[in-house]
Amino acid sequence: MSASTGAARPRRRKGFDRPRFLWALYVAVCLYLFVPILVVIVYSFNSGKSLQVFAGFSTRWYRAFWNDPQIKNSLVASFEVAAATMVVATILGTLLAFGLARARGRMGGSANILMLLPLITPEIVTAVGLLLLFGRVHTTLSLQTITLGHITFSISYVTVIVRARLALLNREVEEAAMDLGATELGALRLVTLPALYPAIAASALLVFVLSFDDFVTSVFVSGAGTSPLPVRIYSLLRVGVSPEINAVGTTMIAITLLIALATLPLLLWRRRSEPSAAPDAAITE
Amino acid sequence: MRRGLWSSFLVPPGLWLVALYLVPLGLIVAASFGTVDFLGRVIYSWPFAGWDLSNYHTVLSSAYLPAFFRSLAYATLATLLCLLVGYPVAYVIARYGGRLRHLLVVLLILPWFVDYLIRIYAWIVLLGDNGVVNGWLGDLGMKGDPPVQFLGTWWAVVGGLFYSYFPFMVLPIYAAVDRMDSALVEAGKDLYGTPWQTFRHVTFPATFQGVVAGVVLVFLPASGDFANAEFLGSPSTTMIGNVINGTFNQGGYVPLGGTLTVCFMIGIAAFMVFYLRSAARASREGGL
Numbered sequence: 001m002s003a004s005t006g007a008a009r010p011r012r013r014k015g016f017d018r019p020r021f022l023w024a025l026y027v028a029v030c031l032y033l034f035v036p037i038l039v040v041i042v043y044s045f046n047s048g049k050s051l052q053v054f055a056g057f058s059t060r061w062y063r064a065f066w067n068d069p070q071i072k073n074s075l076v077a078s079f080e081v082a083a084a085t086m087v088v089a090t091i092l093g094t095l096l097a098f099g100l101a102r103a104r105g106r107m108g109g110s111a112n113i114l115m116l117l118p119l120i121t122p123e124i125v126t127a128v129g130l131l132l133l134f135g136r137v138h139t140t141l142s143l144q145t146i147t148l149g150h151i152t153f154s155i156s157y158v159t160v161i162v163r164a165r166l167a168l169l170n171r172e173v174e175e176a177a178m179d180l181g182a183t184e185l186g187a188l189r190l191v192t193l194p195a196l197y198p199a200i201a202a203s204a205l206l207v208f209v210l211s212f213d214d215f216v217t218s219v220f221v222s223g224a225g226t227s228p229l230p231v232r233i234y235s236l237l238r239v240g241v242s243p244e245i246n247a248v249g250t251t252m253i254a255i256t257l258l259i260a261l262a263t264l265p266l267l268l269w270r271r272r273s274e275p276s277a278a279p280d281a282a283i284t285e
Numbered sequence: 286m287r288r289g290l291w292s293s294f295l296v297p298p299g300l301w302l303v304a305l306y307l308v309p310l311g312l313i314v315a316a317s318f319g320t321v322d323f324l325g326r327v328i329y330s331w332p333f334a335g336w337d338l339s340n341y342h343t344v345l346s347s348a349y350l351p352a353f354f355r356s357l358a359y360a361t362l363a364t365l366l367c368l369l370v371g372y373p374v375a376y377v378i379a380r381y382g383g384r385l386r387h388l389l390v391v392l393l394i395l396p397w398f399v400d401y402l403i404r405i406y407a408w409i410v411l412l413g414d415n416g417v418v419n420g421w422l423g424d425l426g427m428k429g430d431p432p433v434q435f436l437g438t439w440w441a442v443v444g445g446l447f448y449s450y451f452p453f454m455v456l457p458i459y460a461a462v463d464r465m466d467s468a469l470v471e472a473g474k475d476l477y478g479t480p481w482q483t484f485r486h487v488t489f490p491a492t493f494q495g496v497v498a499g500v501v502l503v504f505l506p507a508s509g510d511f512a513n514a515e516f517l518g519s520p521s522t523t524m525i526g527n528v529i530n531g532t533f534n535q536g537g538y539v540p541l542g543g544t545l546t547v548c549f550m551i552g553i554a555a556f557m558v559f560y561l562r563s564a565a566r567a568s569r570e571g572g573l
Contacts, residue, residue, distance in 0.1 A: 129309025
């Protein structure tokens with residue numbers, strides 16, 4: 001109704017009503033976000049050592065990186081940690097999502113706070129705490145302690161994503177399944193879980209990326225042995241800029257962007273009949 | 286039976302978070318009142334067992350205060366910058382993006398998937414003393430070595446923080462504008478509101494929840510950040526994260542690191558409580 005009246009009355013369109021300058025801002029922001037990353041990628045193929053002269057195309061820095069056993073071990077370690085984190089955090093986070101969405105009473109309330117806290121605690125604080133904990137129980141710092149740390153901060157991301165999807169589901173379908181003779185767990189397995197698969201898969205992939213890219217927790221609780229790739233990059237960066245970092249960085253970009261491109265459609269996926277679930281479920285609450 | 290089943294789902298993840306999130310927080314507090322033995326191992330001081338406040342005296346009467354202040358200032362500036370840029374961008378996508386709007390917002394999030402340190406490194410490549418831009422400026426005939434010193438400044442650190450956490454501002458605001466009924470804006474205009482009045486009295490209040498979430502989600506990680514200040518700044522831009530990192534990873538006095546962490550937590554506690562309350566209210570009201 002109001003839209004038709006609006007169309008009938010001629011109106012000067014300006015300011016927030018005329019989005020052309022806002023689109024210009026959008027393009028500018030995109031350039032700002034992407035140009036530095038593109039520069040890293042381009043210079044990873046530079047045949048020279050300088051960052052100021054592009055001497056020609058070459059893959060020498062990739063060969064240097066592949067012939068560096070330390071970096072290759074770090075890459076493998078990062079994959080192992082991320083895979084283990086993904087499996088455990090997805091299971092625990094999904095359990096927590098079901099518990100929070102369906103359990104009533106005081107326990108649910110405090111569990112909800114306990115779930116939200118890690119999301120907003122600056123990572124340096126949780127990392128300091130984990131370092132003290134592992135020292136207190138005399139655990140040698142290793143890839144295992146890093147994995148424990150990654151699982152701890154990943155659980156909440158899974159929970160928030162899965163719970164948002166769970167809230168959109170029609171509980172009556174599950175009840176119908178039970179009327180047809182399914183047990184409660186049977187209905188969960190046959191009806192509810194399949195409807196949650198996109199959300200569970202998306203959160204699993206997100207956790208993989210969070211773990212794979214994590215630096216703060218990893219640097220605090222890594223030990224003397226092989227360290228994950230971001231910790232390795234940190235020590236390289238402390239020495240100085242080198243084209244080899246461009247090659248390592250570009251490889252990491254390729255891996256995480258591939259995973260991101262698989263994750264985002266899953267997060268946005270919904271049936272036409274469902275209410276809009278914006279892709280921010282992970283963090284906005 | 287049903288109630289018991291769902292509650293039992295809370296137990297494994299709940300225990301995990303208690304053991305690896307809550308207990309460590311308690312250890313930080315206990316260490317902050319503690320001391321070390323002759324081997325440098327931490328001696329924790331448990332509550333009511335003779336609290337020793339000397340670490341707190343050291344923190345409050347020392348050279349650490351500027352680092353606290355800088356963390357606060359840089360994180361505030363980065364948050365404001367994110368809001369000033371992020372709000373209009375999120376708004377235009379959500380309201381005018383049409384069928385492409387999810388794709389357009391994904392484009393803004395995509396760089397966040399690039400490893401955090403690589404994103405910081407990218408700015409060194411671009412703006413460092415021997416970086417790409419200084420190379421061009423030199424070719425253009427600008428004098429000096431380097432022609433312009435971009436890095437090592439406080440605004441380089443703020444810019445880095447902005448670059449690191451920008452998506453956390455865009456996403457909640459985008460969601461809030463997307464959820465908002467656009468008929469409200471039409472109504473505001475039908476009542477002869479100017480665009481600014483409509484924005485001030487209709488759009489902004491309707492999307493305020495998103496703004497709050499964005500501000501908290503950018504400010505909290507930015508205030509505890511240390512890699513941006515380490516690689517884009519200089520010793521004169523040290524943030525509290527750098528001091529804490531130095532204490533634990535470069536062989537400092539650990540109990541003091543605990544004290545610094547506790548003081549930092551107290552400094553940001555208001556933000557955390559504010560966010561938790563609004564999030565708890567949202568989940569009670571059956572929103573997300």
